[in-house]
Amino acid sequence: MPDRSMTVPDLSNMRATLRWAHSDLRTHRGEALFLVLATAGIVASLLLATALFGYATNPWQRTFAEARGAHVWLHTGPSADARALARLDGVSSVAGPYRTESATVTTRGTRASVELRATPRPPSVGRPLLTAGHWLDPAAPDGVVLESSLARALLAEPGDTLTLPGTARALTVEGIADSAEPPYRPGEQPGLVWALPSAVRAPAGQVIGLRLGNPADTDYAVQRAVTVLGAGAVGEVSTWQQARAEAQGDNRLLGQVLGLFGLAALVAAGFAVHGAIATRIRGHLRDLSVLKAIGFTPGQVVRVFLLQHLAYALLGAVAAAALTEGLGSRVPGRLGDAVAVWQGLPGHTLALSAVPAGAVLFIGLTTGLAAWRAGRVPPVPVPRPAASAGGRLTGAARWALGLRLPAALVLGCHKAFTGRGRSLTTVARLTLPLLLIVVALSAWTTIDRFHSSPERVGLPTSLTVRSDGDLNASGLRSVLGRDPRIAAAYPGVEVAALVPGQTGTVALRGVGTRAEPYPNTLAEGRAAHGPDEAVAGQGLLDLLHARVGDWVRMTVGDRPQILHIVGRGIEPRNAGRVATTSLDTLRENDPELSPSFYELRLRPGADPRRVAAALTSAGRGHLEVRPVANPADGLSPLRGVVAGLIAVLALIGLVELLTVIGGSVREGERDVLALRAIGMSPRQITAITVTATSCTTLAAVVAGTALGLPLARRLIDAQAGSSGIGAGIARSPSPGLLLLLGSAAVLGAAALATLPAARAARRRLADTLSAVA
Structure with missing residues (x-):
């Protein structure tokens, strides 16, 4: 028979653990809710970033693979010898040569510059992938197939007629096809039109495609091809890297922004949870000692805190994954399209589980250290030091009191900036989300500058x-x-x-x-x-x-x-x-x-x-x-992304602010008797805590702004430089907006601190004596 008496302490400990966790949750409902919401926002951002990266890369990759796309396209004069290119090392197959004609077509009042390409039969390299209609029919000599981006620009469908201004020619749209070649860009890249040789009446050149055995040798292959044909015979060269970059467009940038802010917000959330647990441990030393006294081991105490906050993180991560999976494709615009495409990609299920699991694991790692400190609390309560946390008044504080400044103001500032190690840590944790908000506002301002002052950003x-x-x-x-x-x-x-x-x-x-x-x-x-x-x-x-x-x-x-x-x-x-x-x-x-x-x-x-x-x-x-x-036209979804990120960062900052307030109120309990003894009213005692919280928030606002503005410029200019636009487009938020952000943070902190500080200042003397005992 098993020894049932061995299970009694375990059951008692489990019941005590559940009762303590339930009591703690009831006491800190708001903090728990904010932690869940912040985690959900972070995980949703990371999942959307993953979806955008997949949407940016995979559609083009899939089209390139299915079409057996050419790695190099050469536009040459009509006399260039394409057979010599087939003999080059590394060239596995050649497409063409196809005769080409530059033309302008119109339909429904819309005009586009196009390249008519004489293609008698579907090619084996760079094969168009039909999405509507059918391929060219010799029975319809004026029939054409339009590349899909050109068809969207012209609002053309199979059966429509295209006219060539200045001529009596007309072309009939037989089909629409996807291609891995660079898409149509008005004024920059002509649209691609496949036609029968009889429809290309005034050829001015030809195009040749090269498919390589090793795509990494693209630059070398281009050098060899130009050398063989002669530089004067080659008019234009396009490579598969350029086509991929153009196809990805702004989606990759959106993914980078979401990923960067998502990871930064995850770090900020980890620090916020770490600070919350550390502050809670300092305020629950008596409760932890009681848990140790009834038989809890240090490992069990650690698990109480760790599992509690892992549960919050897990709840937020699961909610974010469920919402992204169920409602993500219904988001209007590019984000919804990206999620819909991503859900059909092979790695979708793995990413949907790996991203939330990684976020929960990171939060668990950041909270482990603080929970470990809880396990080190001795089972016999250690009396708190009689001196206040702030220590003796500094010379500056005594000088300020000598000037007859309000005592509550002076003592509040003194309380905020004494105990330097803890104060600096608190300011640093609160600075991080504010810094990221400044960076996000800088990105918003830069995009707005493209619309409001395009002449200052290259247009x-x-x-x-x-x-x-x-x-x-x-x-x-x-x-x-x-x-x-x-x-x-x-x-x-x-x-x-x-x-x-x-x-x-x-x-x-x-x-x-x-x-x-x-x-x-x-x-x-x-x-x-x-x-x-x-x-x-x-x-x-x-x-x-x-x-x-x-x-x-x-x-x-x-x-x-x-x-x-x-x-x-x-x-x-x-x-x-x-x-x-x-x-x-x-x-x-x-x-x-x-x-x-x-x-x-x-x-x-x-x-x-x-x-x-x-x-x-x-x-x-x-x-x-x-x-x-205007490149900013493609970045319009970024505004909604930035707004959502600011909301997530504000939640993280709110969690940190609640932690600061809770710690300040608990540490001020020991000073209440002394402050009452020197004749300070409950209102003045409340003002001390409110002032301390406001000063801490003000220091974080100043630090976040001072560090965030240059960081935002570096990040935005680095992104612009890597995309080829060039550094110099970054714009900082207006001083009024920064002042509004700082004022909202400080005033919000003061408003949140007022109620708990007032309750602590009006506690009964017996309660205060038990708190400091």
């Missing part, structure tokens, strides 16, 4: 105008000059240029003239005024391993172009791989060069949409007017 113009050729240059300038809302019109041309090493192409833009230069937004150096001077984007400087002041050599067709980089501009186009000079400089190398577009700078208050409509009407169908793409 000095609002509209781009192109003519279909039937309207000559003088007629176009006349149309632009008649609109008083146009402040300036800068003629320009953009060509593809091969960089040294021949590993890729960059955009060489000649915009404006020396008499009326283009207003580049400079982050470094000066504007380009003289001959052969240019302003480069960060992406171009990184690609060339160059810096401001260097001379660089490019190849445009078979003509070399040598430029002196005199400045670095904020360049959101083409991942920053852009060199901007004057149109006069490019004409010196090619006198026959004529403007292909005009960049329009509007007067303040002018509506770009109304100006575009007026110009389209005045051009009588011969003008294509498009707004300049």
